[in-house]
Each structure stands twice: as C-alpha cells, then as structure tokens.
Amino acid sequence: MTRRFRTVGLGIAALICTAVLLFPLYYALLTSLKSGSELFRVSYWPGEIDLSSYARVWSEQNFARNILNSVVVAFWVVLLSMTLAITASFALGRVRFAGRKTLLYAILAISMFPQVAVLSGLFELIRFFGLYNNLASLVLSYMIFTLPFTVWILTTFMRDLPLELEEAAIMDGLSSYVIVRHIFLPLMAPAMAATGLLAFIAAWNEFLFALTFTLSNEQRTVPVAIALITGASEYELPWGSIMAASVIVTVPLIALVLVFQRRMVAGLTAGAVKG
C-alpha cells in the first residue's frame, strides 16, 4: 500500500516538473497563434488559430535570411571543429607524448574563458582581416567555445577504444593518417554525431559575438534578430511576431534533440562523468 502511494506521489511530482519544463514553449505557441487584441487577453487553451504573426515575421523581418545565416554559420562551425577535433583527439587520446596532459589542461582552461574577455582583442583581429559584419567572423570566433569541448569529449571516447584496434594496422606499417581515416573515423561516427550536434546547438544559440560582430540585419543570426525585434515604440513590442519567431527556431532544434536524445545525453555527460 505505501509503495503504491509512493509511486503515485512520484508520478504527481514528475507531472508538475514536466508541466513547468514545457509550459513556456506551450505558451509561446499559444501566443504566436493569436493576433490583434486577442494577444492581450490571457488564455490557457488554444482558441481560434490565426497565422498572421507567422506571416508578419516572414515578410517584415526578413527572417528567412536570419535563419539562413544561422544555418550557414552553424554548418561551418560544426564542419571545421569536427575536422580539427577528430585529428586532435587521436593525437591526445591514442598517442603518448611529452606534454600531452599539459595540453589537455590548457584546452580545458580555454573552455573556461569568459567570451567577453576576448571581445576587444577579437574585434581588433576581425577588423584587421576585414571580416566585420561578415558571417566568417562568427565561424572563426565560435571556435573558442566549440573546439575545446569537441576535442575534450572526442578524446574521452577515443581513449576508451581498445588498443587491439590499431595494433594490426601499426604492424602493417600504415600511417597515422590512414589509421584515423579508415579505423577511427567509422568507429567514432556515433560520438561525432552527438558532439557535432552539441556544437551545432552552441553555434545556433550564441548571442554575444553575433551581437557585437554584425551590424546589418542581412548579416544577423537568429538570436540577435529575435532580441532586436522592435515595434512602434519600446513599450509596444510585437509579442505575436516575437513568439512566432521563437517557435520557428525552437521547434526544429527540439525535434533534433529528441531524435538524438540518447546520444546527446551520452555526449553531454561523457566529458564530465567519465573524467
């Protein structure tokens, strides 16, 4: 009997938690489907469905361009950081050389850098290369946070693979490049998918650099565009449009995360728990 009570109690606690976790997204969806004066009447259940907020975001804000920018930046960030990280993680996870540990700690230390601490130095660098208000500046600057954690996570995975994998290849005198390309790349694919997705999300969500290094709406990424949506005055924010934009950029991300749920959680916890 007490056991049953316990289960019910836990179920209720879980239900409340789940509701709290999901309500903001649900409410954003609800708001995005309203327009006009309906927006300012609080409701808890969907009523008449009105898609005009979505239409407005698409036509007035040039939101498609912002989405394209975010996709382009995230794509290059993932490609670049995965390429650099897979080779680096082979070196750090499979080869014993002097200074390996120091290097790992240095990389971890860089992942602790507050982004704002490199802001003016990066600004100078980006201006020097003529990349201000250019998406390339974002791809480059995002390496500061994607590289350390992709290298770190892939190294932990790489280290855990059995030694026998390589022995035969080494005996046959294959070069390290061939070993990485033909033995480790296929084996690491699942880990790379998870890590790549984490890098994608990090790049997709980044705000400080995107806000600082871009100027025109044509170059803005999604978070900056949403943060800067304004109405006729400061006090009349177009909440319908903001919520519509929020739903548009969040739903695909959540779909992606739910599909890759298991792998993602494994990737997230790998760096921390396995040590």
Add this chain to the structure above:
Amino acid sequence: MISRSLSSERKRAAWLFLTPMLFILTAVAVWPLGRTIYLSLTNATLVDMTNYRLVGLSNYIAYDEGRWYGVLTDPQWIAALRNTLIFVVISVSLETVFGVLIALLLNTTFPGRGVMRAAMLVPWAIPTVVSAKMWSWMLNDQFGVVNDALMRIGVTAEPVAWLAEPSLAMASVIMVDVWKTTPFVALLALAALQMVPNDCYEAAEVDGVGSFKVFFHVTLPLIAPALAVAVIFRLLDAMRMFDLVYVMTGATDATMTLSVFAQRELVSFQDVGYGSAASTLVFFVIAMLTALYMMTMRLDLDGRSR
C-alpha cells in the same frame, strides 16, 4: 612491441594533427586575450582602434584632482560585481539542489518517466535569447500569464512588475536561469546516480537504514565528484552571464552583470580601453573564483576528488 621508429613516427603525426587546432585556438583565444589585456592599458576607442597611447593602469584606477576614476571605483561596476555574485551563488545553489532532486526522481520508476526525461531537454535546447523573450512575455506586468495565474488563485491581489521592479528583477532573472539550466545539472547527476552500484543500496536496506540517511551517507558521497564537475561548469557559465540579462532587463543597475557592463562600455560607449579593463577584470574574477573553488573542493581536473 612497437618499434622505436614507429612510435616516433606516431609522435610526429600527433603533433602534425594538433597543429591546426592549436593554431586556431591561439588565434581566437590566446592572442585576443593578450590583446584585450594590452588594450586595457591604452586609451583606444572603437572609432579608430589603431591610434592610441598607453595610459598605464588608469582605466582600472586613477586619482585626479580629488576624484577617483577607473573601473574599480565605478559605482556601476561595483553594482555589476555584486549582481553577478548574487546571481551566481543563488542560481547555482538552486540548480544543484533541484538538479539532484530531479535526478533522484528520474532514477526511480514511475509512469511517464520517459516523457519527463525527454521534457528535460526542452529548456536546455531552447536558445537563451528565446527563453528570455518567452519569460519576459509571461512575466509582462499587464498582460503576462504569470500575473494572471497568481491573481486567479489569489496569491497576489494586483499585477506585479516582475522585470521593472528592481527588487524583483534579479529574482526573475535567477528564476529563468534555474528553469533553463537545472536540467543540465539533473542529467549529469542522473548519469552519476546510475553508476552507483546497486549493492550499496541493498546493504543499506538490509540494515534498515532510512532513506534520508542513505542519501546523505551513501548516495551523496558517491555522486559528489560528478556533481562537483557539474557545479563548476554552471559556476563558469553563470559568472559570464550575458544574454539572459541583456534581453530580459538590459543594462539596468538592478541586474547588470560584469559581462553586460563590459560589453556596453566597449560597444555602446565605444571606449575600448575602459571596456577592455572591465573585460580583463571579468577574466581575473572568474580565474580567481575558479582557483578558489578547485582548491576548496580539492578537485582534480579529471573529475576525481582526492
């Protein structure tokens, strides 16, 4: 046995593999950090970043004709430091407590467990700017759903200005941060909980030890190392907090963090020297607190407590 020449080939290959990654990290992290520190000693402005002169430490602290100048004596910076510390301590503590509670819940079996596990990833996946906007709308003083709900159930008699009222603004920001990042702590805590061998609990059960006692004497010590790592990730993230505050409340005295202050000096006020000094201070404050935390927790960077 791997012969010596082969192993030296591998070492050479290893360094070759590492070079591009190290080059990029130097270019985007080490070099800009050095330049930021250097620029903090100059009077550079954003309009012309090539034309400046060294001004020593005067961006940090200076005394001239009976008045103190510099970031360290700037009342707004001091407020930002206080805000940041309040934000970090309260939000990370709440996230740790709630994270462990949720992990304990998820480590049992109950109907709908899978749904809740999936739901946990939602706040984490939502871009911070988007969650800031969603909550700003929900906390809106006139049309917000939070006020509506609280008034319906009779908790408050009239609408509350959650974001405009200075005493509530920080609490609101903390609440949103807790909502967004508790799942991260919970996931890490859960992963640690699942590695606790079952016989630990069985032994305790046989001995008839109460569940609170089991938690504090068996479970908590076993998950502590993993939890310490989760907490340090959260601490570092919370100390550099920028987007949530920037979007929800802007650069108001009640909530402005160190990062918001530095970015505003640098970009809005175009004062590269002063802004860089503020940025450099963010770096040193974080480095110092991290070192302090690691020393008190005796945390090995590998995540094992000594």
